[in-house]
Amino acid sequence: MPESKTVGLFLVTALAEIVGCYLPYLWLREGKTAWLLVPGALSLAAFAWLLTLHPTAAGRVYAAYGGVYIFTAIMWLWVVDGIKPTAWDLAGSAVALLGMAIIMLGPRVS
Helix, strand or coil: CCHHHHHHHHHHHHHHHHHHHHHHHHHHHHHHHHHHHHHHHHHHHHHHHHHHCCCCCHHHHHHHHHHHHHHHHHHHHHHHCCCCCCCHHHHHHHHHHHHHHHHHHCCCCC
């Protein structure tokens, strides 16, 4: 799978995971309706399914995905929560994305 498709899939996967966790958070912490648990559970199921679409070893996928998840979570902080990331947030995201790139693009011994 080309790297751009993989990163796109990682972004969609991260959104599914964040939504799946954010909706129960709204119920538990913000007093929103318990009905949010239904789309939250569906979103987490989609997250698990999306991880299976990658053609490489699961451990490597999870490790590389973590970098994209960190970046996506910081963007969520900004876009959804309305909190502007600090320079430290952005630097940490950049380091995580660099780690993801090293894992994804590193040479493989067959």
